[in-house]
Amino acid sequence: MATPNRTRDSRESVAARRARVAELLRDNLAQTEIARRLEVSKDTIWRDVKAILRDTSRTTETFAERRARRVAEAEGAMRDIADAVAQVIAARPSHAIVADHIAHQWESDLREYSAALVALAEAFTECYPQGGRERH
Known part of the structure; x- marks a missing residue:
């Protein structure tokens, strides 16, 4: 059974190897040449390439x-x-009959949410100034 450190080290070495494989692929090296250079099997490189392509297809937006x-x-x-x-x-929470501490908490929450919304609205003013040119 792998120890947590060995597993982490193994994941880091796989990630480092895959980064190196990706770099060599960008240099147009064949998978067999990459395997020879990295001193691993062709099957390992094949799995790395498959993982690289899978990850790339998920992130290329x-x-x-x-x-x-x-x-x-x-x-x-x-x-x-x-x-x-x-x-x-x-x-109408201000008209609900609740304990004082609940009413004060609701008031505090509403003020906090309102402040956050005002900050967002002000960001619009910075990005889309009134009377300025429209941005697309």
């Missing part, structure tokens, strides 16, 4: 895809916050 994903996330978050605010307003 175009700018347009990343932008579309972030816009969709932001739109969803804006809908969620609008719904949450509407629910809090409808619940």
